[in-house]
Amino acid sequence: MRTTSRIRWWGTAGVAVALFASACGSSSGTASSKGKTLKLGAVFSLTGAGGVYGPQQQQAVKLAEETINAGGGVNGANLSIQVVDDASTQTQAAQQTQTLIQQNQVVALLGPTLSNSAVAAHPIADSLKTPMLAVSTTGLNIVGTCPYPCTYIFRDSLGEAAAIPTNIKTYVAAASPKPKTGVLLYPNDDKFSVDGATAVKQTVTDPAVGIQLLDTIQFSKSDADLTQFVNQGVAKHPDVIFITSLGGIPAKIMTAARQQGFTGQFLGGNGFNSAAVSKQAGNFGKGARSASAWYLGNDFASNAEFVKAFKAKYGTDPDQFAAQAYTGVLILADAAKRAKLTYTDLAGDRQKLRTAMESTNIQTPLGPFQFTSTHDVHQTIWVIAMDGQGGFSLVTSVKPS
């Protein structure tokens, strides 16, 4: 038993070293910072509504930390990531971000988990000139066109503004007969869902898509029974039901719609991309399509090794949120490695790290990864479909233009 554990440990460590080496390419890798500690923070929703995603992010971040330290750290510096819980609330996300920056003096941060919390946390990190990398916030105006400068904010999570149009357009292009009508359902008290709905509304008017929205049905994420809302949509007999929402809501809508006789297609966003959602939808969700930043079954080395290491450590497959969080640590570690940090001038190190992040170009579980000039993702988009058994199958992939 002990031998088996030892073999598993060495196996994981070996994979870890190989993975970090491949992620960081041929950077200098000298041990000049030996004895130093590279302090990072992560603000995740470990409890509350985002608690569906936060724990996997925490697991992935801890795996990445162990992986990198097992490979000699960041130029010899030990990587230390402090993960804190924002309880899925804006106020706690803001407070935790400020504490990590000012009290714990981290060089950079990951998070928060939810777009709703990001609008409170990101401006604080930006005003304190500390890089913050969003690893699961996919709403509008997270990077690029923000209501504040957002020069220190980056994102490795595929935005709904890119994911939803890609999904809809690839579906329409392949569908026969072409869908003509649709109904959109979303909770109007959640930024992620509202932003996703905006992306749907803009995409269906594209002449290449040409789907007429028969109804836009809004509800609250705290509504107990969505049957009444689904009923209104199904009664319009649409070809497609668009769902932009998080947590258990997509599965509830799919179940109710199928029970009421809907036989058309479900199309959605990042909210579909969790094994928990696919499992909850079960057979009712079979074929439901979404665009994802990551696909479990991708067999290129940087993903296969991540999946293997994650499974060895935690006994379960990772999900998209874990993959993006893991990638986030790889990005920060790679940038720190190239940034020639002093470990004495914190403000200067944060500035150097931000500059280095802009030239990121590494292999990650998401595929080859770079940032756009607005700090958004530049990566392959994977279109996936629920398989009816709690998993997903790959439909197609779209390379970045």
Place this chain on the structure above:
Amino acid sequence: MRNTIQQLLNGIFIGSIYALFGLGYTLVFGLLDVLNLAHSEVFMLGAVVAYSLVALHHVPFLLAVPLGIAAGGLLGLVIEFVALRPLRRRGAPPIAALISTIGLALILVALIEQAKRGGALSWLWRDGANDVQFPAGKVPDRIWHLAGLTLPVNKVAIVVITVALMGVLAYVMAKTPAGRAVRAVAENPRAAQLLGVNVDRVITITLVASSALAALAGILFALALNDISPYIGRDQVELRGLAVIVLGGMGSIPGTFIGGFTLGLLESITILTLGTDVRAVGFVALFVMLILRPSGLLGRPATERV
């Protein structure tokens, strides 16, 4: 027309859950003048226990239901002995008891949302903050299709159970010695004690009954809506449960019953007539009720509650 009937049926289905949830709330309020805000967590735990028994321990659903209700009853004892009785003994005001139940509620949610595979509570819950559902084929899930209407058997059963329970509770309160004892304590605990009523025992039994009702409501909710998570009580029914007992009349069992169905139907009728953009109509009705008739539909002066 078919959509209209379907939506009205949907309103009756969800209204019966609101009513069932509100019954437990109103029982305790009628007796103690205290809102037990841990009630929604007992609702959640009833569902969690039944789910655990069926999905993790392969207990037949029909056996898991009474066991889930019993677990709810036990939690009623915890609420009484941990959150309420110590404060009552010290003569603390009702607001202290309300805050105490909020604290207990937060602890119960935290316990479940932190329970993961391999953890100390993994025998009860392994899914953290995730939504889960009863495994297919292990629970009744038939759907009747009648004249184009969709009638899930579970939801029909909930309406029947709610009506039956309301009848039983109303009879117990009005016609049995136990009901008379509860009403005596509700009216004046000290006078009831002088007349030989064991006040603490009456309060304990009422809390057990109220919590058992909450657990049953939670199980039926989980069954009908395919949704079990640490937040089903807090996020989805707690506020509506409060609205129901205010609408129906604080402490009134028939009022809660009517309030539950009124709220469910109001939500459906709003969707039908005003569309899905108009929200919180139940709470508008609540304000109107508070202005026009503060004691609620069937509310009476405090001395005649329950």
